[in-house]
Amino acid sequence: MLACPACGAENMLGAEECEACGYDLTDLSRPESASSFERSFQDKPVRCLRDHPALTVLANQSVRDVLGLLMQRDEGCAVIVDDQGKAIGVFSERDALMQVADEEEDILDRPVGELMTTEPVTVEADAPIAFALHQMDLGGYRHLPCVDEKGIPVSMVSVRDIVTFVGHRFLEGEAPA
Amino acid sequence: MEPLQILREEPISRLGELPLSTVSPEQTMRDAVAVMRDARRGCVLICRYKMPVGVVTERDVLKRLGASQSLDVPVSAVSTGEVWAVKRSDSLAHAISMMTSHQCRHLPVVGERGEAVGILSVRRIVRALVELFPTAIYNLPPVTLPIRKEREGA
Numbered sequence: 472m473l474a475c476p477a478c479g480a481e482n483m484l485g486a487e488e489c490e491a492c493g494y495d496l497t498d499l500s501r502p503e504s505a506s507s508f509e510r511s512f513q514d515k516p517v518r519c520l521r522d523h524p525a526l527t528v529l530a531n532q533s534v535r536d537v538l539g540l541l542m543q544r545d546e547g548c549a550v551i552v553d554d555q556g557k558a559i560g561v562f563s564e565r566d567a568l569m570q571v572a573d574e575e576e577d578i579l580d581r582p583v584g585e586l587m588t589t590e591p592v593t594v595e596a597d598a599p600i601a602f603a604l605h606q607m608d609l610g611g612y613r614h615l616p617c618v619d620e621k622g623i624p625v626s627m628v629s630v631r632d633i634v635t636f637v638g639h640r641f642l643e644g645e646a647p648a
Numbered sequence: 649m650e651p652l653q654i655l656r657e658e659p660i661s662r663l664g665e666l667p668l669s670t671v672s673p674e675q676t677m678r679d680a681v682a683v684m685r686d687a688r689r690g691c692v693l694i695c696r697y698k699m700p701v702g703v704v705t706e707r708d709v710l711k712r713l714g715a716s717q718s719l720d721v722p723v724s725a726v727s728t729g730e731v732w733a734v735k736r737s738d739s740l741a742h743a744i745s746m747m748t749s750h751q752c753r754h755l756p757v758v759g760e761r762g763e764a765v766g767i768l769s770v771r772r773i774v775r776a777l778v779e780l781f782p783t784a785i786y787n788l789p790p791v792t793l794p795i796r797k798e799r800e801g802a
Binding site: 506508509512535538539541542547564565567568569579601604605607608611613630631633634635637638639641642 | 652688775
C-alpha cells in the first residue's frame with residue numbers, strides 16, 4: 472500500500488492520485504532504482520546527452536545531396552521536414568546502404584522523400600534517457616529525432632551518445648590502455 | 649550485484665554468441681556491401697586466416713558512394729588497417745570505454761589466439777544495458793506508441 476503524503480490515506484500501489492484527497496502520487500509510484508547509475512537513466516533528460524542539432528533536409532533533395540551532407544557533418548541520420556519544419560521522416564546510413572548500393576546511379580538522383588522512413592519515432596527533449604534507450608532497443612533504431620512540442624526537430628539522439636554518456640559518466644578513468 | 653559492478657566485472661562472453669561477418673582482403677567493397685546487406689549489419693571484418701586485419705563499415709561504403717567512387721576495389725585498399733579489438737574475456741566496461749574513446753560503433757571480438765570470434769555492436773551494448781537495468785528502463789510511464797514488429801529506418 473502507498474500512504475498519501477498529504478492526507479495519510481492508504482492507496483493502491485501504483486495509484487496516480489490519492490483517492491481521498493486527489494494528491495498527485497505519480498512521483499511516489501515510480502519504481503525506486505537501486506543505484507545512482509540506474510537512477511541517472513530515469514532522472515536525466517535526453518537533452519543531457521551530447522547535444523547536436525539534427526540535420527534537416529527537405530523531401531525533394533536528392534539522395535546524393537543528403538548522403539553528402541551526412542558524411543560532411545559526420546552524422547548517421549537526417550530528418551526530413553515539411554515546409555512547416557515538422558519531422559515527416561528519417562533517412563539513415565542504414566537506409567542508404569540497404570537501398571542505394573544496388574543501382575547506385577539511379578537511386579542517388581532520386582528525391583530522399585521516396586526512400587525515407589515515414590512517421591519516425593521521436594522523443595521529446597524532456598523525456599528521460601531511459602525512455603530513449605527503451606525506444607531504441609524496441610525498434611532497433613540507432614537514431615531518434617528529438618522534437619519540441621510542435622514536432623519540430625531540435626536535435627538527434629544516437630545510440631552512440633547513450634553509450635558515450637555511460638562511458639564518460641561512470642567509466643571515466645577506465646579508458647583502455 | 650550493482651549494475652556498475654556488473655559492467656566492470658562481467659566479460660563480453662556473457663553476451664553470448666556474437667554475429668560475425670567477414671571478407672578476405674582480396675574481396676571487393678561490392679562484396680562487403682553484399683555481406684552487410686545479407687547480415688543486416690553495418691560492419692564486416694577483413695580477416696586473413698581468421699585473424700582480423702581490418703574493418704569495413706557502412707560509412708566507408710557511403711563515403712565512396714557519396715564521392716562517386718567505384719565499389720569494385722579490394723577492401724584492403726579502403727580500410728584504414730587499424731583494428732581496435734577486444735578479447736572475449738574483457739569486461740563490458742572495457743568495451744564501452746573502447747567504443748567511447750575510439751568513437752566506433754563496432755568492435756571485433758577475438759579469442760585467446762587473436763582469432764576473430766564476433767563483432768560487438770553498439771546496439772548489442774544497448775541491449776545489454778536494457779537487460780541489466782530492467783527496473784529503470786522497462787518501468788516507465790506508459791506511452792501509446794505502436795510496437796513495430798520489424799526494425800525500420802534509423
